[in-house]
């Protein structure tokens with residue numbers, strides 16, 4: 001029902017939109033999204049291309065459902081499933097090698113921010129991915145800055161706080177490939193809502209959003225997509 005509402009509201013393409021759904025819904029969503037401009041993505045991908053890893057979803061399986069994106073390194077995967085920077089990097093690499101665009105999530109916890117470590121933490125998380133990619137692969141990924149303290153909490157980074165981190169991330173990308181750095185989409189995630197999306201998306205280095213809670217209400221998601229067009 002949610003997908004039908006989003007589809008109806010997206011009838012005219014307002015911006016690039018991808019829906020990243022839990023793996024069991026991929027087949028249904030692929031069918032529902034066929035013929036629309038809305039892309040399909042997953043919320044995770046295995047760090048292994050193939051082999052006996054029961055329960056894992058390999059990138060080739062995602063491709064069976066025409067997934068164009070795979071979120072990797074979401075803070076909940078890092079926190080609750082012990083995913084290290086290196087494991088996240090391997091997931092990103094598997095996706096890139098298969099032609100699936102990884103959405104690489106980085107973000108600091110509240111205590112890390114309060115200790116002045118934000119740039120160091122997100123820089124380390126992004127660098128781990130850059131270390132396994134060739135310079136020519138840098139523009140094959142999307143980066144999402146998601147301050148952990150802002151996810152699902154109703155607390156949002158101010159536009160300037162987010163912009164400062166996005167700028168630092170773009171500089172880090174430029175260290176690997178300066179031309180590609182300008183092209184990489186850096187999304188902000190963390191309680192993005194219709195009432196704060198316009199000012200966040202107006203910032204020079206905020207190229208889009210990674211929407212959690214507000215994507216569960218079609219009207220809110222559509223309003224954010226409309227804000228992205230402005």
Ligand SMILES: O=C(CO)COP(=O)(O)O
Nearest residue numbers: 151152190191211212213
């Ligand atoms: O983690 C997020 C998206 O993956 C952000 O979630 P919220 O938009 O609910 O804060």
